Amino acid sequence: MLGNLKPQAPDKILALMGEYRADPRQGKIDLGVGVYKDATGHTPIMRAVLEAEKRMLETETTKTYAGLAGEPDFQKAMGDMILGAGYKAQTTASLATVGGTGAIRQALELARMANPDLRVFVSDPTWPNHVSIMNFMGLPIVNYRYFDNATRAVDFDAMKADISAAKKGDVVLLHGCCHNPTGANLTLEQWTEVATILEANGATPLIDLAYQGFGDGLEEDAAGTRLIADRIPEVLIAASCSKNFGIYRERTGILLALCADTATRDLAQGAMAFLNRQTYSFPPFHGAKIVATVLNDAGLRADWQAELEEVRGGMLRLREQLARELRDLSGSDRFDFIAAHRGMFSRLGATPEQVAKMRDEFAIYMVGDSRLNIAGLNDQTVPVLARAIIEAGV
Ligand code: PLP
Ligand code: TYF
Numbered sequence: 063m064l065g066n067l068k069p070q071a072p073d074k075i076l077a078l079m080g081e082y083r084a085d086p087r088q089g090k091i092d093l094g095v096g097v098y099k100d101a102t103g104h105t106p107i108m109r110a111v112l113e114a115e116k117r118m119l120e121t122e123t124t125k126t127y128a129g130l131a132g133e134p135d136f137q138k139a140m141g142d143m144i145l146g147a148g149y150k151a152q153t154t155a156s157l158a159t160v161g162g163t164g165a166i167r168q169a170l171e172l173a174r175m176a177n178p179d180l181r182v183f184v185s186d187p188t189w190p191n192h193v194s195i196m197n198f199m200g201l202p203i204v205n206y207r208y209f210d211n212a213t214r215a216v217d218f219d220a221m222k223a224d225i226s227a228a229k230k231g232d233v234v235l236l237h238g239c240c241h242n243p244t245g246a247n248l249t250l251e252q253w254t255e256v257a258t259i260l261e262a263n264g265a266t267p268l269i270d271l272a273y274q275g276f277g278d279g280l281e282e283d284a285a286g287t288r289l290i291a292d293r294i295p296e297v298l299i300a301a302s303c304s305k306n307f308g309i310y311r312e313r314t315g316i317l318l319a320l321c322a323d324t325a326t327r328d329l330a331q332g333a334m335a336f337l338n339r340q341t342y343s344f345p346p347f348h349g350a351k352i353v354a355t356v357l358n359d360a361g362l363r364a365d366w367q368a369e370l371e372e373v374r375g376g377m378l379r380l381r382e383q384l385a386r387e388l389r390d391l392s393g394s395d396r397f398d399f400i401a402a403h404r405g406m407f408s409r410l411g412a413t414p415e416q417v418a419k420m421r422d423e424f425a426i427y428m429v430g431d432s433r434l435n436i437a438g439l440n441d442q443t444v445p446v447l448a449r450a451i452i453e454a455g456v
Contacts, residue, residue, distance in 0.1 A: 132158025162302025240405020312349025
């Protein structure tokens with residue numbers, strides 16, 4: 063039977079990790095997979111996370127099953143972190159999931175249970191896994207224009223025109239902050255306009271929030287999500303704790319379904335718990351407990367926020383350094399977009415040939431669409447990358 067299986071195309075981002083590892087060249091630079099790395103190339107365990115784990119080890123007395131939809135302390139802490147004062151627990155259904163990816167998958171399953179004719183509007187480009195999950199589920203995808211390759215900024219007029227075509231029963235997938243793969247994001251004014259469009263056409267926003275705290279700050283990065291939550295009666299939010307808590311392998315995420323009333327919330331909550339049961343029964347506990355422990359302890363929370371700020375500030379400084387080097391080398395400001403982008407990624411706008419040249423001649427690995435992970439740089443490698451970008455003819 064299994065011999066009938068067809069070979070699957072590997073995830074290009076994950077495949078790149080293997081290609082990088084196999085490259086014997088000294089001084090190779092990995093700007094591929096979206097994992098935070100410090101200046102030495104290490105992905106550290108955050109201080110508060112380690113401390114929370116120590117406390118858990120000392121106090122936990124059982125490994126029996128926990129909540130099917132997750133634990134209330136995690137759900138509440140995440141609701142508060144994402145939505146701030148606008149979090150309405152009474153009308154919000156919450157589901158702990160297997161990472162942010164699990165939250166996206168369950169959100170799409172939930173939406174399709176509610177509307178079998180579901181279509182999903184996605185930005186062009188978007189995180190490739192969005193597209194592959196939707197293709198696997200057989201969901202019709204409608205692309206909306208997003209990135210202007212000439213300016214390397216959001217083509218907002220085109221985006222507005224395209225998402226205006228969504229209608230009630232459709233889902234519009236939005237990146238809450240730190241757009242992956244482009245790094246180009248909506249301003250708050252633009253979020254307001256998006257809310258007005260969704261109010262008018264009745265489509266349901268699904269906000270993928272995988273990088274809260276990596277862009278302009280924890281509160282700032284949630285501002286677009288909060289604005290949508292304020293104005294649109296039904297909102298789905300798929301949040302990941304992988305990046306901002308640095309707990310990638312613990313597989314920690316949450317799906318929030320903001321509902322118009324408690325009756326709908328109860329329906330959504332029941333359907334969401336059912337979805338967990340159909341896929342893996344109980345969601346992972348450990349990462350969610352780490353997050354709840356950190357967020358619910360003033361000292362740990364302050365330390366976590368301080369470290370997250372260090373991480374964020376480090377990436378911003380690298381952006382500025384790279385933009386500066388490129389200004390000097392090119393004698394122009396055409397690379398200033400790198401300093402304007404936010405989050406871990408920037409799409410350079412290089413051709414596949416230029417990306418290949420940077421890999422072949424400079425041992426610099428970035429994703430084929432010319433997305434680079436800023437956190438893969440340090441102050442020594444920024445000049446190397448800048449020179450490669452210019453010599454590749456970008
Ligand atoms: N959404 C986006 C845009 C991402 O870049 C990621 C990346 O890791 C995720 C969701 C999901 O993350 P995870 O499943 O590792 O929590
Ligand atoms: O975009 C990235 O690099 C991260 C990590 O299937 C990732 O989001 C990449 C591919 C994938 C899962 C996670």
